C-alpha cells in the first residue's frame with residue numbers, strides 16, 4: 001500500500017528543488033508580477049516563494065490537494081487562454097463569465113463569478129469570528145502564495161486551498177461555482193483530513209460552525 005506520508009515527503013523535496021532558483025524565486029513570479037502590474041496591484045512584491053511552495057504541505061495531508069496546488073503554482077492548469085494558444089480551443093474567454101480572457105489569475109480571483117464566491121467566504125469567516133471585521137482577503141492569500149496572518153491561519157489556508165480546488169473542478173466540469181456546493185466540498189475534505197489524522201480534529205473545530213450552515 002502506498003505510504004502517503006513518505007510520498008508527500010519525497011514530493012516536497014523534489015518540489016522545492018525544482019521550483020526555486022538560486023535566489024529562492026519561482027518562475028511563476030514573473031508571470032504573477034506582470035499580471036498584477038497590469039491590474040495595478042503591488043501585492044506580488046512581498047512573496048516568500050519558498051514559504052508559498054511549502055504551504056500546502058503544512059495544511060493538508062491530501063495528495064490530491066497538494067498536487068493541485070503544485071499545478072497551479074506551475075501554471076500547469078490548462079486554462080482557455082493556454083488551450084487557445086496551442087490551438088485546442090477556438091476561444092480564450094472565461095468558462096464562467098464568458099467575457100474576459102481566462103488565465104489563471106482571472107479564473108481564480110478576478111472573475112466576477114469567482115469574486116462573489118470569495119466574497120461569501122470572507123463574510124462567513126467574519127461572521128464566525130474566525131477573522132476580525134477588518135480582515136481583507138487579498139489575491140496573494142487567496143491564491144495560496146502566503147499564509148494568512150489571522151488567528152485561524154492554518155484552517156484559513158486550508159479553506160482557501162479547498163476553495164481554489166473547488167473553483168478548478170467547476171471550471172473542468174463547466175459548472176458555476178456556488179457557495180453552497182463549496183461548503184459541501186469543504187466538509188468532504190474536512191472529513192478526509194480528520195480520518196487521516198484524528199489529532200487534526202481539534203484544529204478543525206474552528207470551521208465546524210462554517211460547515212453547519
Ligand SMILES: [Zn+2]
Nearest residue numbers: 094096097111
Ligand atoms: Zn471570468
